[in-house]
Amino acid sequence: MKVLVTGSAGFIGFHLTVALLLRGDEVIGIDNINDYYEVSLKYARLAETGISKESIVYGAPTRSSRHAQYTFIKLAxxxxxxxxxLFAGQTFDAVCHLAAQAGVRYSLTNPQAYIDSNIYGFMNILEGCRKYQIKHLVYASSSSVYGLNKELPFSTTQAADRPASLYAATKKSNELMAHAYSHLFGIPTTGLRFFTVYGPWGRPDMALFLFTRAIEKREALKVFNYGLMKRDFTYIDDIISRILPLLDSPSATDPYRILNIGRGKPISLFDFITEIEKNLGKKAIHQHLPMQDGDVLETWADVTQLELICGRHPWVSTEEGVRKFIEWYKTY
Known part of the structure; x- marks a missing residue:
């Protein structure tokens, strides 16, 4: 296939781009390379796919030096x-839209960035898919849309209308916008509610990266809600191995679908920190703090629907996932 991957310099987008290229697809990747977190990491990911920092000019296509079927464009x-x-000049079979202004806390102080990217930007994706008859749009939603829901595990059959942050509200808005376009224009869309993705090349603002960096530097770990939180941490390889078959197979019964992608097994923040300590051979210095605005106590994915489509396959354990991240972190 010929696939547009947005956010291809980002964490999930980078891994998906590599996976698509390895199986022989042609990929056009776009990313605005903003400075929400260290741009050096984004350029390092691009370098892994044969795109040098020096060759990038805004709006201009850059061909990969490693993959003949990969072209990158810096684009907002x-x-x-x-x-x-972009849509007019290409003939995409599918779009995997992973680009977004991420982060719950950042949305408290920089709300406009979320409207510009997550609302206006998503509208441009939908319009491109409508005008140029894209066969399937897969897009990143988030477990954060469940917001203040109390019923666990989180299921896509539950109402998700009580977001705890603007970030979550924009992701729920994306789902509603996709529904309208699927209903009106018959565009097959699949929204993926990701649950705390982690692994090599991960985002520095996420828990695993933050905790590892703090322990390595002998700095205090900021442990919110005094550590009394659980997360459904999901390893990056498990995410990619589910996206690929979903991208290939839009729903045959309904053009609009929403799926959870998570391990389906939450663990406590303290247990997660213990795994990091074990792999680093160092103890963490804890700084216990109250709950942050926009945060939730626990996430837990009901993956029944996902497994009906993708099959039941083993998920990477927390022990293995943390070990692989630490191995990457020490070499990066």
């Missing part, structure tokens, strides 16, 4: 004119 989602030209 809300650049309406260039997004229109």
């Amino acid at each position: 989602l809300n650049d309406r004119r260039r997004m229109e030209l």
Whole structure:
């Protein structure tokens, strides 16, 4: 296939791009390479796919030196004119839309960034899919849409109308916008509610990276809600191995679908920290703090629907996932 991957310099986008190229697909990747976190990591991911920092010019295609079927374009989602030209100039079979302004806490102080990228940007993606008859749009939603829901595990059959942050509200908005386009124009769309993805090349603002860095530097770990939280940590390889078959197979019965992608087994923050300590051979210095605004106590994915589509396969254990991340972190 010929696939547009947005956010291809990001964590999940980078891994998906590599997986698509390895199986022989042609990939056009776009990313605005913003400075929400260290751009050096984004350029390092791009370098792994044969895109050098020096070759990148905004709006211009850059061919990979390693993969003949990969082209990267630095491009902002809300650049309406260039997004229109991108869809007009290519013939995509599918779009995997992973680019977004991420982060719950950042949305408390920089709300406009979420509207520009997650709302205006997503609108440009939907319009491109409508005008150029894309066969399947797969897009990143988030477990954060469950917000203040108390019923666990989180199921896609539950109402998700009580977001605890603007970030979550924009992700739920994306689902509603996708539903409208699926209903009106018959565009097959699949929204993926990711649950705390971690692994090599991960985001520095996420728990595993933050905790590892603090322990290595002998700095205090900021442990919110005094550590009394659980997360459904999901290893990156498990995410990619589920995205690929979903991308290939839009729903045959309903053009609109929403799926959870998580391990389906939450663990406590303290147990997660213990695994990091074990792999680093160092003890953490804890700084216990109250709950942050926009945060939730626990996430837990009901993956019944996902497994009906993708089959039941083993998930990477927390022990193995943390070990692989630490091995990467020490070499990066």
